[in-house]
Amino acid sequence: MRALRTTVLFSSVAVAATGVAVSGGVLKAPVEMSSAAADLGAVAATPVPASRLAERAEEVAVSRSEDRRAATDQAKKAALAQPEGPAITRTEDLSDDNPRDIARALLGEYGFSADQFSCLDSLYIGESGWRVDADNPTSSAYGIPQALPGEKMASAGADWATNPETQIRWGLGYIADTYGSPCSANAFKAANNWY
Numbered sequence: 169m170r171a172l173r174t175t176v177l178f179s180s181v182a183v184a185a186t187g188v189a190v191s192g193g194v195l196k197a198p199v200e201m202s203s204a205a206a207d208l209g210a211v212a213a214t215p216v217p218a219s220r221l222a223e224r225a226e227e228v229a230v231s232r233s234e235d236r237r238a239a240t241d242q243a244k245k246a247a248l249a250q251p252e253g254p255a256i257t258r259t260e261d262l263s264d265d266n267p268r269d270i271a272r273a274l275l276g277e278y279g280f281s282a283d284q285f286s287c288l289d290s291l292y293i294g295e296s297g298w299r300v301d302a303d304n305p306t307s308s309a310y311g312i313p314q315a316l317p318g319e320k321m322a323s324a325g326a327d328w329a330t331n332p333e334t335q336i337r338w339g340l341g342y343i344a345d346t347y348g349s350p351c352s353a354n355a356f357k358a359a360n361n362w363y
Contacts (some may be wrong), residue, residue: 169201211316218361221322248276266290267298267300267332268298270333271289272285272334273335274333275340277340280340283350284350284351285350285351287353287354288340288354291353291363292312292349293312295356295363296311298312299312300330300335301329301330302314303318310329311335312332313335313336313342315335315339315342320338322337323338324337324341325337
């Protein structure tokens, strides 16, 4: 019950202070509540001296964003002051990934946008079903892109017979050089039954 009375008392004080602020335009000086008055559940309104207001204004003058900028600048300077070391590069072996995922990841390297993947997918489904070991016994075409002969893919890597990444790299290079894009290659295949 005491908590309810305290809440009602503080609410009444807030309403009264709002009324004073609204009716008077703006309070002339902020009101502070003494800790003793708060403990008793009563509010003691005391004007804050002008000198204290000036001190508060100086404390607030430095914003948090300025502090962050200063910290960031110091961190940059510290990083730039470090001695140079060897460049760090990252390589990733895609050969164990799904061939479609490999192709999606490589499209940009050959200047193709992501919207070309659907055409490449259609082309390679028709050629090999995305199988690395797809072998055409009548023509000796081999692999995902059905290179004819399969040994041509050695220009992309010695592991051309078993590595989907190597085959896809060769296939994307062939498509770029011969047709300009996977969609153009797929359209040619649809019209001619080969590419």
